[in-house]
Amino acid sequence: MRRNSEMTEDIAIVGGGPAGAYLGYLLGQRGINAAIYDDSHPREKPCGGGITPSAREKFPLLREIPSSYRYVDKILFISPEGKEAMVGGQTLMNVSREHLDGYLLHQAVDAGAQLVEERVTGVVEEANTWRIRTEKGEYRSRLIVGADGVNSVVRDSTVGRISRDDIGACIGYFARDVERDYNVMRFFKGFQGYAWIFPRETHSSIGVGLDIKQAKNLKGYLDGFIDEYCPGIEKISPYGALIPAARHPGFYKLPCAGANWVLIGDAAGHVDPILGEGIRYALWDAELAAEAIIDGKPKRFDSLWRQACYQDFVEACRLREFVYDPGMLERGVDLISRSETFAGIMMGIVAGTQSYSGLWGRVINSLPRMIAEAKQDRAPGKG
Ligand SMILES: Cc1cc2nc3c(=O)[nH]c(=O)nc-3n(C[C@H](O)[C@H](O)[C@H](O)COP(=O)(O)OP(=O)(O)OC[C@H]3O[C@@H](n4cnc5c(N)ncnc54)[C@H](O)[C@@H]3O)c2cc1C
Known part of the structure; x- marks a missing residue:
């Protein structure tokens, strides 16, 4: 298909990482063919993976x-x-992020998304339409999705850069x-x-x-x-x-969607601020954004992600100082080595199966068992 500035697309997704590619895939599956702008593939993104x-x-x-x-x-x-x-x-x-992201993007294109291999240099809203500038030309779209990572240009033109x-x-x-x-x-x-x-x-x-x-x-x-x-x-x-890696819970109060724009994944700042897990949240955002867009109410994404993850992000932000207190880290690793129950809770955090908002309750409930296990470990003749 010929693409030029005269055409107005319905949906432009800037960024074809996990968030943008998965959104393109989910929309494509429902017969909505978005354009995904990303010139970076194939590449190995800096990440633990x-x-x-x-x-x-x-x-x-x-x-x-x-x-x-x-x-x-x-x-x-x-x-x-x-x-x-x-x-x-x-x-x-x-x-490997080269393989994961490449696979997701391939799935999106197979489902009908159109990959535009150009880097977006800026987006501007004009009369309810987005003008998208790339290094090669200009395009228009009615709805824009910022899935373009931590330095999002879509974020720059909506809620502003992450501080x-x-x-x-x-x-x-x-x-x-x-x-x-x-x-x-x-x-x-x-x-x-x-x-x-x-x-x-x-x-x-x-x-x-x-x-x-x-x-x-x-x-x-x-x-x-x-x-x-x-x-x-x-x-x-x-x-x-x-x-x-938000330090202040207030960060999450900023809106992530409006009538004709949505921010997802890193562009929305949706990364666990303690451990840095972001791939799960990028996909989760994509799923919720797809739901809102298919429903014809992109702005609804803002309430959907809040219902899903807001409380946990805020709790993680509050816990951040506490978790990284040097005394806590020292005692924490010591307790991991001596209490199977505490080790299980910590593994749950790393594995994403233990929420931050439910952490205190679980620790308090497990305290007697953790103390008993730690005492047993210290018992004479042990080890
Ligand atoms: C060092 C490091 C280690 C990490 N380790 C983990 C981990 O082990 N597990 C985990 O779950 N998370 C990890 N994360 C977080 C994870 O990498 C991100 O949260 C996740 O990649 C977010 O996906 P995304 O699609 O929102 O953004 P990204 O993966 O950043 O994708 C954005 C895409 O947009 C493209 N793009 C950017 N700007 C433009 C533009 N102007 N025009 C067109 N395209 C553009 C980029 O090329 C990229 O392809 C780590 C992050 C870092 C930095």
Whole structure:
């Protein structure tokens, strides 16, 4: 089909990552053929690529990725002082984003979405129509969806850029460290975030991040982490990226949709501000946006995502300081190693099966058992 500025599309999705591609796929399945603007594929997006059991359960499509992924069923937690606790009980999937995103985009195009391989340089609303500028031309659309990640140009023209305070910074390497059959999460004193090793099928993602206040020290943390836990790894390529990581619950009060615009995924800031999980929320947003758009009421997306995730994001924001308190991290990793119940709760958080809003209730209810387990572990003759 010929495309030019004279045509007005019904729906333009800027960004063909998980959020935009999955939305294009869901709309296509209902006979609504959106245009997806993205010039980046194929590419390996800076990411851990960790897909939680909860994401796989909710989105069976994730279980159908033809390649390149790897399942691990253990996580090594390391405290700021270096205490280690290996925990199992949940199966995590680590994917290559080149393959995951490529697969989702392929599904979208197969379902009828039109891929426009151009980078959008700006969007402007004029008389109820969006004028979309790309490096190659200009287009128009009645509805615009910002699925263009943390630096969203659609967000710039609607609610405005995510403030520096509500953003995290990450750096890392894709590297050959594929013998490892467990994920690593290493915490640091005075650092709201962690370093990770997520082994994938053909390479690993090794990185450190979230705390923007530590942005200038990230390289030091990363180098120290590699020296300690995987010295001599063969680095393939370095990466650096920003990630939404809200510090203030008020961040989530901003609207994510209007009469003719919607923001989803990272563009909406919908990433777990403690652990940085975003793929599940990107797909979830896409599902809810599809529902609102098919219903002819894009603005409804704003109430749909609030019903689904608002409370949990706000609770995570409130817990962030507490969780990353160095004393808490030290005691937490110690308790993980001594109480099976507490280890299960922590694995639930990482696996996305334990909500933040239900966390306190679960911890309080499990306290007697956790204390008994920890005492038993300390009993003379144990270990
Ligand atoms: C270092 C790091 C590690 C992470 N690890 C994990 C993890 O292990 N598990 C997890 O669940 N989440 C993780 N995340 C978060 C996760 O990567 C994101 O939340 C997720 O990718 C969001 O999907 P999205 O589709 O909203 O945005 P993105 O994946 O960012 O996709 C946006 C797409 O839009 C395109 N785009 C951007 N601007 C334009 C433009 N102007 N014009 C056209 N196209 C444009 C981009 O090329 C991209 O393809 C991590 C993030 C980082 C930075």
